[in-house]
Amino acid sequence: MPGFVGRTSELAALNRHLDWVREGRGDQRGRALLLRGRRRVGKSRLVDLFCEGAQLPYVVHQATRGEDAQRERARFLDEVRRSSLPDTAVLAGVTTVAEWDTALRQLAAVLPDDFPSIVVLDELPWMLEGDPVLEGTLQTVWDRVLSRKPVLLILIGSDLAMMERLSAYGRPFHQRGVEMVLAPLSPAEVMTMTGLSAADAFDAHLITGGLPLVCQEWREGESRTEFLSRALRDPTSPLLVSAERALAAEFPAALQARHVLSVIGSGERTFGTIAAKAGAADRPLPPGSLNSALRTLTDKRLVAVDTPLSTRSGDRDRRYRVADPYLRFWLAFLEEGIPEIERGRGRIVADAVERGWTSWRGRAIEPVVRESLSRLLPDDIWPQVREVGGWWPRTNNPEVDLVGADRSPARVIGFVGSVKWHENGSFDRRALASLARDALAVPGADEDTPLIAVSRSGFTVDGLAATYGPEHLMKAWPSPG
Missing domain, CATH: 3.40.50.300 (P-loop containing nucleotide triphosphate hydrolases)
Incomplete structure (x- = not known):
């Protein structure tokens, strides 16, 4: 099949x-x-x-x-x-x-x-x-x-x-x-289709979003760079056209919502920065217009709204992101590159992806990690953790990747954690020191709050209450039957 x-x-x-x-x-x-x-x-x-x-x-x-x-x-x-x-x-x-x-x-x-x-x-x-x-x-x-x-x-x-x-x-x-x-294919299903390791399969999931038509184009064992190099030479590749067709169906007339989606896809996350970039050169998009566009996008489940998780309500510090990983990748790298691909210059787009990949992936993987942990927990180590999120203040400094709590807003903070999804380079002493410092800013956390870490490339430090690598996270997703 x-x-x-x-x-x-x-x-x-x-x-x-x-x-x-x-x-x-x-x-x-x-x-x-x-x-x-x-x-x-x-x-x-x-x-x-x-x-x-x-x-x-x-x-x-x-x-x-x-x-x-x-x-x-x-x-x-x-x-x-x-x-x-x-x-x-x-x-x-x-x-x-x-x-x-x-x-x-x-x-x-x-x-x-x-x-x-x-x-x-x-x-x-x-x-x-x-x-x-x-x-x-x-x-x-x-x-x-x-x-x-x-x-x-x-x-x-x-x-x-x-x-x-x-x-x-x-x-x-x-x-x-x-x-x-009917959900998209899970990371475990993407791993089965592509024949990749757990770490590389999570990356493939970020690119394909688990869309079957895109996943089936990924040859078994093919690396990310090999797949992109080949797919971006073909203007009819499902990697390129799936988003165009989906968005054409979603937005036959709602041009403003479509524009706001592109702005969020480019990396803007706060109401103010989205309004500034979505508006004219010298005038932000009016709040009423932006709220209407955001309602359309969230109703269509194209945009997700995140709030900081702590013992305080975080409703006033909302952040917006493109919900579907594939669409997020397409908006960030491929939408503006389509003319180059159609002129046979897909290598230019592939080079742009490679230059921006590490930075983009570092943020794009965070929702997937949180969802994976949410599926794994509660367990014997964290019996009270029912919610997994992140935390940030209005200034965005510091930003904490992972917060585990009993509910939202939390009564009890179970843990505070960090995600380091680097190709090379383990979670080390410096990363732990940074996490320990930033954790104290989370309302409800203190010096005794357990610290956890997620790393793509292993750990070279002690003092963490729990560690999670790609193989452990992959266990959160049922294997294909």
């Missing part, structure tokens, strides 16, 4: 939902499944493989963004007619209908009564943009007709916020479907 290393568990989950329909476990014969995930993580491909392997009649309708609702319904009916569903002959001559209610009831009419079938609506949010009434219509037809058939209805969407809202309290489809999230 090329490009789908690690998707065994997701396919198994889809088959469990299908078994639920097969065995008639519920008071309704049908089941609705809401599948969401970031663009380019392989949702459509996963469901295609599932449908092909189920050996049951099915239909897949792929929505088109901006499509007129009438034409969307006509395409939907055409997909049903050409599908493997039985009795589609009853739709002969039915080329268009005036409402989704009629189209969905036409679908129900050709679904079998005595054995299961599968119906997939891919990019449902785009269908709702074309006809907002569809949300209520889908609920009505599901309750009255579709759920009485032995059907697995899979509703797919890349607009994460909209897909979450579909099943929220007060919305028509509330409690009518089960939810499933």
Whole structure:
């Protein structure tokens, strides 16, 4: 299954939902499944493989963004007619209908009564943009007709916020479907696909973001520089075009939010510096406009908001970052380099990546380390640690990479730590002295607070309460099935 290393568990989950329909476990014969995930993580491909392997009649309708609702319904009916569903002959001559209610009831009419079938609506949010009434219509037809058939209805969407809202309290489809999230490939899955060591696999994860289409271009055992040198010679490489396509789908019109995303991707993290860089030459972007853009970006899960973790509330010292590692890499290094690559001068972009790699990676790895530790903890050493974050004051000096606490804001600080992700050079006595000094600035920490460290290249100092290298961090991520 090329490009789908690690998707065994997701396919198994889809088959469990299908078994639920097969065995008639519920008071309704049908089941609705809401599948969401970031663009380019392989949702459509996963469901295609599932449908092909189920050996049951099915239909897949792929929505088109901006499509007129009438034409969307006509395409939907055409997909049903050409599908493997039985009795589609009853739709002969039915080329268009005036409402989704009629189209969905036409679908129900050709679904079998005595054995299961599968119906997939891919990019449902785009269908709702074309006809907002569809949300209520889908609920009505599901309750009255579709759920009485032995059907697995899979509703797919890349607009994460909209897909979450579909099943929220007060919305028509509330409690009518089960939810499933398809995440990007984990660092462990990237390691399996690339055949790299744990340290190099984390670096590969920062570049690919775990996107299957990008990961499968990475040849087994290929180094970072070898992969980039080859990928940046090809203007059609998934490494280049995946972000362009995803952003074109996310921002067909929201140009200001797209510009703010580029500013954050360039390394700006605070509200003030983002406003200054996103505005005109002599005038920052107004707070109202920036807040609106940031809301759009956070709703779409493109931007994450971090707050300092300590015994004090950190809401006033928020920092913004691009949530997806691949998109963060693309915005930092590739977006402006595309014209050079298209002129056959990809080596210039590869050289720019190499010059900025160490500095960029040092900050980009921190969220991945925190997530890894969050998955590993609590454990026997840190039984009370439930939150792992970082800490910084408004002046950003000092910045502390790791803080472990019982909650946020913390009642008790479990540890304070540092991340040194250097190609060469261990975590040494100088790094420990710097950590011990900076730890005292964290509200809630004192001289007795345990110190920990994360290092890519080992440790040459005593006095740490715990140490974590790439191999240990990799254990936080389930190995591919």
